Every structure is written in C-alpha cells, then in structure tokens.
Amino acid sequence: MTALAVAKTAKLYLGGAFVRSESGRVYRTEVAANIPRASRKDLREAVRAARAAQPGWARRAAYNRGQVLYRVAEMLEGRRREFVAVLGGGRGAGREVDAGLEALVYFAGAADKLSQLSGSVNDVAGPYFNFTVPEPVGVVALVAGERPALLGLVVPLAAALCGGNCVVALVAETAPLPGLLLGEVLATGDIPPGVVALLSGxxxxxxxxxxxxxxxxxxxxxxxTPEQLTALEERAADSVMRVLPPGAAGAALRLSPQLAVRTLEMKTIWHPVGT
Amino acid sequence: MSAATARRPLPAEALLGVDQVGLEARAAMLASRSIKREAKLFALDLAIRCTDLTSLEGADTPGRVATLCTKAMHPAPLDPTIPPVAAVCVYPALAAVARDHLRCSPVRVAAVATGFPGGQAPFEGRLAEARAAAAVADEIDMVIDRGAFLAGRYGQVADEIAAVKAAVGGRHLKVILETGELGGYDNVRRASWLAMAAGADFIKTSTGKIQPAATLPVAVVMMEAIRDFAWATGRIIGLKPAGGIRTARQAITYLVAVNEVLGDDWLTPERFRLGASSLLNDVLMQIAKEHSGGYQSPDDFSDA
Structure with a gap:
C-alpha cells in the first residue's frame, strides 16, 4: 500500500494562528503556487494583534525573552531537514539553516545584555545621576530580505524580538515558503500569539x-530597494514612525548587537540623589 | 400609559415563538453586508450622532464625567465636521455634574435608574430613584426586574414600568430588558412587547454588566417587535443596543439591520441609539482612515 500524499497549504501566521488571507487571494512564485496574498486588512489585523501583545512581551524579563528565542532555535534545529528541503536542498541550504540557528542563539544571549551594551551612566555637572536606558521602539514592520530567504528574515526578526519589540514581517515575495514555515517554529517555540506575524504577498x-x-x-x-525605501520614507513622514534603512550591517547580515540596537529607543533619566 | 392599558391583551405576534435558525441566519446575512466609501462615511457619522456615550463604573468621579462630557460635545476637536453624540449616560448621582457641563450643548443627559443593574431593590426605592433622576436628566434608562419576569409575574413587570413612566413625567424612558438574562429569543420578544405596551419610549438590550450583552440576533428580534408594535398600535418606539459594541464595524452592522428591518425612518437619534463607552474612538479612527487613506493610531485620539 502506498502512503497517501498529503499536500500542504501555505498559510499566513497571524495572531498566533495559521490562516489564509482574509481576501482569499493567492499568488504564484517560480517554485510554488497558491501562496497566500495578504491584503491591507491582513496587515491591519497583524498590527492590531502586535499592538495588543507588545506591552506583555516588553514587560517580560530580558532573560526570559532570551530563553524563548533559544527555544525557537531548538524548534528550528528539530526541523532542520524540512527547512533544508524548502530552501532547495544542497549544501548552501544547510549552511543557511545553520546560520539562522546561530543568529537565534546569538540574539537569545544578547537579550539581557542590550542595556549594558547600549545604555550608560552619563557624566553631568550636578548632584544627579543621569542614565540612558534602552527601550523597545514598539511594533516594528519588517520588510525581510529577498535573499537569502530564511536568513534575511531570521536575523532582523531575532534582533528586534530580543529587545522587546513585536514584529509584523513581510516575508520574501519571490521565495515565501521558508519564511511562512518559520511560523510553525515560532508557534511551537513559545513566542506568544501576536508577537510575530508573517505575511506573504x-x-x-x-x-x-x-x-x-x-x-x-x-x-x-x-x-x-532604494526606490521602495524612498517611497516608505515619504509616506512615513506624516507620523513619528522610524524608517530604518538597510545599511551596511543589515545587508551583510553579520551578527552584531548593533542589529538589535536599531530597534531600540534611548530614554535618558535625571535622577536626583540628594548630594 | 396606565397599568390598565398594559393589561390589554397583546396581539398574537407578541407571543409567537421565534424561528431561531431563520433569525440567526438572517442576522448573519445582515452582518456580512459590505458598506463602502460614501455609505460608510454616512454610517459612521450617523453612528456618532446616535451614540449614548456611557460611563457606568463604580469609580466614576465628577472629573471623569466632565471629561466624558467634553468628549461627547467635541469627539474630535480638530475636525469640525464631526458631530456631537446624542447623549451622555451616567449614574443618577453624577447626572447633575453632566447637566452642568452640557448646559449649552445639544447633548442630552441620560441617567440609569431603578436599581441599575440588578433591578432587585425594593420597588419604592427604585421608583424614588427614577423620580430623583428625572429631576436632572432628560432621559431615564430603567432596568426591569428580570426575576419577576422569569417567574411569570408579567403583570408586576408591566405595572412597574407604567409606574416609573408616570413618575418620570415627560422624560424619555428607555427600558432595559437585559436580554442576556432572559434565556431565549421567545422571552426577548415577549419582554419587548410588554415594555412597549407598558409605556416605554425606547427598548434597550442590556446593561452592559453581564455577558452576553447586545447581540445582533437579539436586536433583530427587538426590531421586529418594534415594527409589529407600530403596525398594531401606531406608536413609534426606539431601539438601543448597548454593551459590547466596541468597533465601527459592529455599529454599522446594527445600522444595516435597522435599515432593513425597520426602514430608514429609524436611522435617527430620536429612534435609535447605541450605548457604548469605547466605540467612539474606533469610529473616529475609521473616519480619519477614510479621509487620509492610512490606518490610524489610537494614540492620536483622546480618551473619553
């Protein structure tokens, strides 16, 4: 008896659930058909869920966020073969999954060190303490790199998460499957519902x-692309939204705490100490 | 309206059972209707004009009511096209504060009364509360004694409504059925007829204090009762869904249902109200989105 072939439907990861686009639309890439084509309303729902989840995620101890990211790495490790296959197989695909694992473990470790690395006690002329402490910027939309399709998502995603941000990510348009598959890793990796949304479209x-x-x-x-960046900046000029350009560090995807600091805001506090 | 009128036999429609499956299918069909662009902006504007901006918390203070009144008069201070809401709804103890703040505005003052939300205090006390509230407020939202209704003492419920109606003089009387405690659509229809026959100007779904509060199928039953009552008696009664209405989408759904069941004569604050505490900002965000073309942030809108 031959085993029944179970075809898998690619789904968006939205509010902790795996769903089709509310619009019901799909699109086709070179290697896959019926990829959900997220609409503006899917984006709206994702932002709503992220906004609701953000205070809870940011309030967690940084150490705990690191533990969760480490568990995400464990889940990815357990599904290594599936990811290698969806990345096209071969040695390059294996190296990309390994690099993704390294990034997750790296930012798991960085989570409770960001305030030491980016914060400071400032020297001021007065009987005060003056501290600079980092805070998550809040809800971040991540336009993931087109290629490498997995790493271009995992590195900036882990960097933003470890600082306490929630992320609404647009996965690679031309190769969305690795990004969408990552949702299954995040869901079993104890990332709370809403903290990450993965949208293809x-x-x-x-x-x-x-x-x-x-x-x-x-x-x-x-x-x-540079044109997309300019268009984003023009639209975002109306609000206080930060538009973070790719930059050298982002393009090379070299692991550095600087990647996490990009999605932090610095808060400076004057603290009277008496004398 | 006297108790004698309330005792007049109700027409058969009042006592027929409700077709639950048909009702819920119809409500689901109405809820799925898509309202776009100009029609959406009309509906959003109407939703604001029909809102009873409500705060019924134990922690309400005069300061909080003052804020609520400012929000009611100027929901979006920077946009002069946004109308004020219909009324501010508070506890009787704070109705005078609301009255002071709303003196020079078209926004009316509504006070809940008669032992809100349980309706279980002795009747003399409830009646006195309604009378005192009517001295300050334009509109009185009374609760019925659900215990009496469920025990089958319909005459008592009708007499109490009629007595409150007499006690509040010409004030606008909204009768809260608390449909979540009535245990089924048949009872909602019966209670609606009972309240209308006993002298209600409006019938209102819920206090907002228990779940489920307003649901669309329940509101449709009440709309049908209002429609049939108008046919039978010629009297026009209003509807106020309240409780759990938080999004512009929900508000539009109720307006669609009113338009379909009762007709557009009912699309006015004189005949339709939405009781809500957190609906207003969502409606304002939707209006801003229609104008600007981008999704809005709740941070840009003042708290009520």
Missing part, C-alpha cells in the same frame, strides 16, 4: 499601507 501592494500606518512605530527596511 506583493510588496508593491502592501508597502504603501505599511508606510501610512500610523500605529507602526518603525519599519525595518532591510529588504527594500
């Missing part, structure tokens, strides 16, 4: 809605 359709969404605190434009 057409960037030309979704980016204008990202740029004009006033409830997004930042856009990590790591996967944007």
């Amino acid at each position: 057409l960037r030309s359709e979704l980016l204008p809605w990202v740029g004009s969404h006033r409830d997004l605190d930042a856009v990590d434009a790591v996967g944007c």
